[in-house]
Amino acid sequence: MISPKLFRELMLPRYKLLTDAVHKAGIEFVFVDTDGDCTELLDLIVEGGCDAVLPFEVGSGMDVSVVRAEYPKLGLAGGVNKIVPAGSVLQIEKELEKVEKVIKKGRYIPSSDHPVLPNVSYEQYISFYTRIGKMMGR
Numbered sequence: 001m002i003s004p005k006l007f008r009e010l011m012l013p014r015y016k017l018l019t020d021a022v023h024k025a026g027i028e029f030v031f032v033d034t035d036g037d038c039t040e041l042l043d044l045i046v047e048g049g050c051d052a053v054l055p056f057e058v059g060s061g062m063d064v065s066v067v068r069a070e071y072p073k074l075g076l077a078g079g080v081n082k083i084v085p086a087g088s089v090l091q092i093e094k095e096l097e098k099v100e101k102v103i104k105k106g107r108y109i110p111s112s113d114h115p116v117l118p119n120v121s122y123e124q125y126i127s128f129y130t131r132i133g134k135m136m137g138r
Contacts, residue, residue: 086119
């Protein structure tokens with residue numbers, strides 16, 4: 001990880017240059033992919049012009065509900081532990097209930113916080129994303 005001080009010094013000016021150029025080119029959303037707990041960097045990421053953050057690693061302590069409360073306009077993606085799709089239908093349901101309120105507030109793409117693990121069956125995968133679709137009103 002990088003400290004907020006180093007991020008401000010080394011990364012923030014470059015983020016601003018890049019996001020300004022991308023927005024001027026007509027691209028509406030600039031996503032930044034961060035691993036681990038990036039909570040201390042979120043203010044700087046937003047200041048740098050980023051519109052959305054992913055994957056919100058649950059195992060590192062990230063919680064999309066907490067971030068949504070503090071950053072209502074920030075786009076979010078991920079936020080569901082990558083081991084969840086490997087669970088039973090009941091386990092999947094229980095875990096997705098944790099993000100349902102964030103789904104309803106919008107600006108959130110619910111998904112696993114990293115690629116789905118190889119031990120996830122097709123049925124589990126479909127169950128996971130079918131439930132997400134229902135929560136999104138689809």
